[in-house]
Amino acid sequence: MxxxxxxxxxxxxxxxxxxxxxxxxxxxxxxxxxxxxxxxxxxxxxxxxxxxxxxxxxxxxxxxxxxxxxxxxxxxxxxxxxxxxxxxxxxxxxxxxxxxxxxxxxxxxxxxxxxxxxxxxxxxxxxxxxxxxxxxxxxGPPDRLLAHVVESLRAGRSVARTAAAVGVNARLLHRRSLHAFGYGPKTLARVLRLQRALALARDGLPYAATAAAAGFADQAHLARDVKELTGLPLGELLGVGRP
Known part of the structure; x- marks a missing residue:
């Protein structure tokens, strides 16, 4: 958190x-x-x-x-x-x-x-x-497969590509994700994308460029996800005076 x-x-x-x-x-x-x-x-x-x-x-x-x-x-x-x-x-x-x-x-x-x-x-x-x-x-040591899942989704790869990369089918990936992350890989990907966008925006990247770099369809998509996941508009979350 x-x-x-x-x-x-x-x-x-x-x-x-x-x-x-x-x-x-x-x-x-x-x-x-x-x-x-x-x-x-x-x-x-x-x-x-x-x-x-x-x-x-x-x-x-x-x-x-x-x-x-x-x-x-x-x-x-x-x-x-x-x-x-x-x-x-x-x-x-x-x-x-x-x-x-x-x-x-x-x-x-x-x-x-x-x-x-x-x-x-x-x-x-x-x-x-x-x-x-x-x-x-x-x-004991952490499960390396889980780390690969996080790395793949954080890099913006799809759930299907991630499942193929770690050598499991989509159903098994979903089951293991629920146990390890608390929700399925699609939700994890969405949360990781949000964090990536917030980091870029805090570094001063304009919102439209932040949306593109983080993997959103456009700035409106970024704004919707931020509001749904955080309960706050992007500008209020990050402070006033941003582009």
Whole structure:
């Protein structure tokens, strides 16, 4: 999940690459002030999150998620698309568009022990990363087929071409995608295309050129997808004064 940040909250959110391949760890301090919290946008990822006294999982989103806006410190580890289900021991589609307490996925005793460990740490970010690293070691290496699927769809290839490239039929690709990503490959492709477009637009590319470079039919198609997936018009999402 990707959180939008505005010019006033650059100091509230920070992230760094994780020692786990493809993951990042992040922290955000919410003040509860109006405008402090921005939508969390679909990105194909899943997060393991801590806030004092709680560990919970954010599943893969198909639409923007609005946090409750309450004050507090949040620490998370964001997993590359397709990598979290093996680590968490739950299919991604069971967590789609949901935030679930860790105690509902693992045993209550496990969750209490890990919450206590992160609560007591002087660096909760490092402690949460260590929790994830322990689980990843038990889960084994990530499925390379899933990484190839993400790379292919992110490059703009069709679902049919992607299935052929990884050596499975479309039905099997759909089934494996539901388990790994939380939704089928067409939805994953749409989410990845959205993220590609937002990155290009944030870099200053005009909207029409952004649409063409990201694989949209035209600027109107880009605007429709952004509104459907984020709930906001493109200009409002990125700020005023853009072409």
């Amino acid at each position: 990707t959180e939008e940040t505005g010019p006033g909250d650059a100091g509230a959110y920070r992230e760094r690459p994780s020692a786990l391949p493809g993951a990042v760890v992040w922290t955000r301090t919410a003040t509860g002030a109006p405008g402090d919290t921005r939508p969390v946008l679909p990105d194909g990822c899943m997060d393991l999150l801590w806030t004092e006294g709680r560990l919970f999982v954010a599943g893969p989103d198909t639409r923007a998620y609005a946090p409750d806006g309450g004050p507090g410190r949040y620490v998370g580890i964001r997993f590359y698309p397709g990598t979290a289900p093996a680590l968490l021991g739950v299919p991604a589609h069971e967590l789609r568009d949901r935030r679930v307490e860790l105690a509902d996925l693992w045993t209550a005793a496990q969750a209490r022990r890990l919450i206590g460990k992160v609560d007591a740490a002087s660096d909760p970010m490092a402690a949460l990363e260590a929790v994830a690293a322990d689980r990843a070691a038990d889960a």
